[in-house]
Amino acid sequence: MNGFAQHLFFGFRHRVFSSLLIYRHGWARSRELLGVSWPRRTMLGVTGSGVAGEAQARQFSSRKPKPPKDVLRHIKVREKRQHGDLLGPGIVYVQVAAAGSRDVGAALYVFSEFNRYLFNCGEGTQRLMQEHKLKVARLDNIFLTRMNWANVGGLPGMLLTLKDTGVPKCALSGPPQVQKYLDAMKVFSGPLRELELAVRPFSDSEYTDDTMTVYQVPIFENSKKASTSADSLVVAFICKLHPKKGNFLVVKAKELGLPVGTKAIVPIVAAVKAGKSVVFEGKEILPEEVCTPMEPGSVFIVLECPNEAFVDSICENEMLTRYQEGKSENPVALVVHITPESVLQNNTYKQWMERFGPATEHLILNENAPTVHNLRSHKIQTQLNLIHSEIFPPLASCQRKEEEAVLSTRYIRGECLLKYQFRPKLKWERDVVVDMNCSEFVTEAMELPDFQEQVQKCQQILAATPPSDNIEKYPEIVFLGTGSAVPMKIRNVSSTLVNLSSSQSMLLDCGEGTFGQLCRHYGSQVDEILCNVSAVFISHIHADHHTGLFNILLEREKAFKSLNKPFSQILLIGPVLLITWLNQYNTHCQEILRHINIIPANCLMEDSDILNFKTKTLIQELMEKYDLEKFQTCLVKHCRNAFACNIVHKSGWKIVYSGDTMPCDALIQMGKDCTLLIHEATLEDGLEEEAIEKTHSTTSQAIDVGMQMNAKFIMLNHFSQRYAKIPLFSADFNEKVGIAFDHMRICFADFGTIPKLIPALKALFAEDIEDMEERREKRELRQIKEALQMCKELNGSQNSAGVTPSNNKRDREENQDMEKSKKRLKDS
Numbered sequence: 001m002n003g004f005a006q007h008l009f010f011g012f013r014h015r016v017f018s019s020l021l022i023y024r025h026g027w028a029r030s031r032e033l034l035g036v037s038w039p040r041r042t043m044l045g046v047t048g049s050g051v052a053g054e055a056q057a058r059q060f061s062s063r064k065p066k067p068p069k070d071v072l073r074h075i076k077v078r079e080k081r082q083h084g085d086l087l088g089p090g091i092v093y094v095q096v097a098a099a100g101s102r103d104v105g106a107a108l109y110v111f112s113e114f115n116r117y118l119f120n121c122g123e124g125t126q127r128l129m130q131e132h133k134l135k136v137a138r139l140d141n142i143f144l145t146r147m148n149w150a151n152v153g154g155l156p157g158m159l160l161t162l163k164d165t166g167v168p169k170c171a172l173s174g175p176p177q178v179q180k181y182l183d184a185m186k187v188f189s190g191p192l193r194e195l196e197l198a199v200r201p202f203s204d205s206e207y208t209d210d211t212m213t214v215y216q217v218p219i220f221e222n223s224k225k226a227s228t229s230a231d232s233l234v235v236a237f238i239c240k241l242h243p244k245k246g247n248f249l250v251v252k253a254k255e256l257g258l259p260v261g262t263k264a265i266v267p268i269v270a271a272v273k274a275g276k277s278v279v280f281e282g283k284e285i286l287p288e289e290v291c292t293p294m295e296p297g298s299v300f301i302v303l304e305c306p307n308e309a310f311v312d313s314i315c316e317n318e319m320l321t322r323y324q325e326g327k328s329e330n331p332v333a334l335v336v337h338i339t340p341e342s343v344l345q346n347n348t349y350k351q352w353m354e355r356f357g358p359a360t361e362h363l364i365l366n367e368n369a370p371t372v373h374n375l376r377s378h379k380i381q382t383q384l385n386l387i388h389s390e391i392f393p394p395l396a397s398c399q400r401k402e403e404e405a406v407l408s409t410r411y412i413r414g415e416c417l418l419k420y421q422f423r424p425k426l427k428w429e430r431d432v433v434v435d436m437n438c439s440e441f442v443t444e445a446m447e448l449p450d451f452q453e454q455v456q457k458c459q460q461i462l463a464a465t466p467p468s469d470n471i472e473k474y475p476e477i478v479f480l481g482t483g484s485a486v487p488m489k490i491r492n493v494s495s496t497l498v499n500l501s502s503s504q505s506m507l508l509d510c511g512e513g514t515f516g517q518l519c520r521h522y523g524s525q526v527d528e529i530l531c532n533v534s535a536v537f538i539s540h541i542h543a544d545h546h547t548g549l550f551n552i553l554l555e556r557e558k559a560f561k562s563l564n565k566p567f568s569q570i571l572l573i574g575p576v577l578l579i580t581w582l583n584q585y586n587t588h589c590q591e592i593l594r595h596i597n598i599i600p601a602n603c604l605m606e607d608s609d610i611l612n613f614k615t616k617t618l619i620q621e622l623m624e625k626y627d628l629e630k631f632q633t634c635l636v637k638h639c640r641n642a643f644a645c646n647i648v649h650k651s652g653w654k655i656v657y658s659g660d661t662m663p664c665d666a667l668i669q670m671g672k673d674c675t676l677l678i679h680e681a682t683l684e685d686g687l688e689e690e691a692i693e694k695t696h697s698t699t700s701q702a703i704d705v706g707m708q709m710n711a712k713f714i715m716l717n718h719f720s721q722r723y724a725k726i727p728l729f730s731a732d733f734n735e736k737v738g739i740a741f742d743h744m745r746i747c748f749a750d751f752g753t754i755p756k757l758i759p760a761l762k763a764l765f766a767e768d769i770e771d772m773e774e775r776r777e778k779r780e781l782r783q784i785k786e787a788l789q790m791c792k793e794l795n796g797s798q799n800s801a802g803v804t805p806s807n808n809k810r811d812r813e814e815n816q817d818m819e820k821s822k823k824r825l826k827d828s
């Protein structure tokens, strides 16, 4: 057995792949000597330039660049379908993706067998679509009712996902700022080359596809006729379904002597169904003779009336009036109102609603929506709460009750997944509406093998443990988003709230949906927390770390108003490129900069010369506001201008946050002897190579960084979404390490408790852990086989130089032994 195979054999039990990696490196060199070229992917682990090149390519994206895909199946089907035949789909419905509640906003999904549409895409829309299986990859049209972050905040994440999935194009319709918004977004998303984005501003004429024709109706704020600024224009959409073909009446056709049952009938059926007459054997056949009448296409209208300043313009709008009181041959089946209660209370608006007539249904989406959206988030938190009720507090309700309008029209309030069907039959459908039953979640957990025993054991151990010396409640850390790259149902993307005292809070990163997470965590207290947040640190410009910022700013402004507190600007610490994005959005889309004072993150690096007086003053303000000794940043190894930060409080504690990074010496230096290190651990052990490609850390690497720092405690977060519920534990987990979950709340006094929760967590997620372990074993086995295959190849090339062929047999035996020992390991 050669040295390589020997190592594989005897060093197998513990972290096989890291051994493999070391050997691959050594081996790479010997292959280079032999003149054998390696595939580039493998060389990444070997050469510095490979890493740098990949990191450059990933400057703009937090996601793995995917190989070009084959054309998606639904696109192929669509291309095959004959165009020009606009005679309607058989199934069409609208479905509430987000019902307008404060934590998720309003978004509407429209389904036909030919097309999928989305109306508005605020933060969190993609996450809900993922949770509720509304296929994002099928979207080909997004309609936006207004250029406002509430409607467009989820677009960057959504478009990145469409690009990653291989969707070739998507059209965006709505307000005139859409193109500028997409241009601004490229500051951090990169060029989005693979995804062709067509923009149809409201001034474009109607748009028609296989399902419907859509008319855009610009509506200007009452006093500002023809001003197209973001806050004085909304766009309503009148969507007219294509008429549905009549049914071909076979018996009648036979009576008329038509060639039923032969090929010759095909063009006749197509023509009469399309409403055309045909001549058969000299005789004219009218469509009504052999077909049931064509069904006119229903109409639905999607309309946002953000406040009363738009009411008159809406009620007087001619295009909309044309669809009222039976004036149009196409009946309006449904009007969707994205409208607060204050507007619904308005008499003019009420009367206008009535003018659609009794056959029209009205769907209302606003903050009074009586519904839960993020069901899985509630489920996991309810179950974690059984393990520790303080560290995993129950989620709050985030419904804000305005006085409800009394309406005389037929209306229904939006609920998550509520459907209104146009075809085959007009009707409401409630069969999939999200319904939450917390006691079911509890029962489900209690019935898991070993769960109750582990929870009891954990409680006994905790009861027997002497309380921590540190009884301070603050600083308190609330993990709001602990997943990487894409917001998913269980883990949202990066954000951590640090409550330094009962009145001072700070956000470390702010991925899409951070505000929604805050709402679900704090319920009606969210406004107080928002007013406490005086600073936000953004580590780098990947979308999973900053696209939640605007919602925080806008909702924070509302919070000051609703609590009658004087408004104060937020201090934003982040990379310079982030400022470019803010400026562009502010200039072209919506005013946002009045909320912010910016401290470039590089100005807080050790020994940086700050020449700018304003920046100096702002840093001073940051220190004073939070009673800080120091707020320091350092560059980390991720993309260009990625920072970590170090917060040192006057009372002596020190919290270090890594942002995204590979193991980084500068971070270790900066974080020496910290009280708490919050470090990313995107990938499991054994995926070191992938971690290098993606410039992230594995679990053990993150722990190692903390140990080198001499951190008192290490919290791991930013897990790849493949570890949705729980990451895989590595051998070097110890009493100083904890794993973060969304909505987990800790303070320093919990350091002793957190590692003791692990057995109960393992029992709760046993099935998932088993699945992940199985995947890992399969992967390791594959890697070993690959390595042995290479070994064989190498021996083969040596054979030609005189090595005996018996080695090949030995390889096979080794391989078999490997399989056996692998099986033993699994069984033990």
Ligand SMILES: [Zn+2]
Binding pocket: 061, 062, 540, 542, 638, 660
């Ligand atoms: Zn990143």
Ligand SMILES: [Zn+2]
Binding pocket: 062, 484, 485, 494, 542, 544, 545, 660, 718
């Ligand atoms: Zn990230």
